[in-house]
Amino acid sequence: MTKRIAILTGGGDCPGLNAVIRGVVKAAASGRGWEVIGIEDGFDGFLHPEKCRLLTPEDVRGILPRGGTILGTSNRGNPFSFPIVREGRVEVVDVSDEVVSRIQMLGISALVVVGGEGSLKIARQLMDRGVPIVGVPKTIDNDLLETDVTFGYNTAVQTATDALDKLHSTAESHHRVMVLEVMGRYAGWIALESGMAGGADVILIPEIPYDIEQVAAAIARRVRCGRRFSVIVVAEGAFPVGGNRVVQEAAGGQCVVERLGGVGEQIRRELGSVLEMDVRVTVLGHLQRGGTPSSFDRVVGSRFGVKAVELIEQEAFGQMVCLSGRDIASVPIDDAIRSLKLIDPNGDMVRHAEALGIMVGR
CATH class of the missing domain: 3.40.50.460 (Phosphofructokinase domain)
Known part of the structure; x- marks a missing residue:
């Protein structure tokens, strides 16, 4: 049977998301013959059958220089804390069972989650429900641990x-x-x-x-x-x-x-x-957030997509792809979301800024 994987983009949009999607689709199809299901509007897409669609190499042609994401995204969708309206009042409920059932019904053997800390934390919770997941780091704030840089930041x-x-x-x-x-x-x-x-x-x-x-x-x-x-x-x-x-x-x-x-x-x-x-x-x-991604972000995003497919092939689930020097590697998602990557107030970057005569507020 043909292997079927899925990909979604969660959180805020940023330049380079389409490069990741294209990288996953082309790497899955080329030499592997896998199917890729694109989930629209983040995790919310699993709650709506019409938002789960097949992505072929033809579907990702020409998207490399485009900003945003062809799948859409949401920075509010969380199946473990989902708002619904009952009798005119908003209630927060857990709909993760429905998401897991949808994944099983679609025959998805692995899910690629492209997102920042929030999306990857949701991914980690789904892993505890038995969903095989590979993460791809995305945030223009560049605040994710265990990767030298995130695409979109450049x-x-x-x-x-x-x-x-x-x-x-x-x-x-x-x-x-x-x-x-x-x-x-x-x-x-x-x-x-x-x-x-x-x-x-x-x-x-x-x-x-x-x-x-x-x-x-x-x-x-x-x-x-x-x-x-x-x-x-x-x-x-x-x-x-x-x-x-x-x-x-x-x-x-x-x-x-x-x-x-x-x-x-x-x-x-x-x-x-x-x-x-x-x-x-x-x-x-x-x-x-918008506009044409730089060449750096296109290359990093494309390589992240290819690496995600390689990790799925190796059944290395629970891993997040990352940039280490010039190499694309992987680390446990748990390590990447344990805290944010912040600037050291006394580190080299700040010291060098001050040495250039820049005032940093202190």
Whole structure:
């Protein structure tokens, strides 16, 4: 009988997801003759028969340079904590039995889960229910352990760097302070790397609570030295000493993670009250998630897809593919989700940023 495997993409979208899907489909079909079932909209797709469809090499032709995911995704779908409406009220129930039954009914012998920490934790729970799973790490925040880098991150950093290049010229022309807010809930990798690449004067990240008075003093020193503009990069999860992250929305019941955003505007108000300068804010937002993936992310995503198929062939379930140096390897999913990969406040990256004259909020 023909072997049948499935693939889904969960969590937020990012550049390179289609490269992974293409890699899985082509590696499964070429020389192996396996069938691949694409599950649409993350784990929710298992609850709707029409969202489980066959993927052939013809279906993935031309998708390599496309952003997003042809399968769709969801960052709210969790079969172990699924919201349903009963008598006008939202209740959270466990529908994992239905998901496992659907997997068995489809004759799926292995499931490839492409996602970040949240999706891989759900995958781990399904493994405990007997589902053979191989994980592929995906997050533009680059905060997953056991992999040197995640696909999508390279493109996101380049997008933020391009924005900084443009903001520099307008900041200098109008003698302004320009604040660029980028993604990064708990890890500030995008802010730190794009800030260094884009010549930022101040970089604020979640791992180092910032002192707004120190930030203002650093900008004032630049003005006294004749540099009448400054560029600040701030991760959305950055927060002041003794303060909290800025939350836009936390409503929606138990299944919704709080939505961050607004720290750039908070910094604008605080700096505007103590500096005699015009302070403006640009929120990069979902521009970081969309668009054509870089060549790096296309190659890494493609190799991750091929490696996932190789692990299934070896029946090495419970593993997550990873980048180790220039090699594609694998590690236990348990090791990858035990905690987040955060920036060391006293590590080389931060020290080198400070050696370049960049103020990091302290």
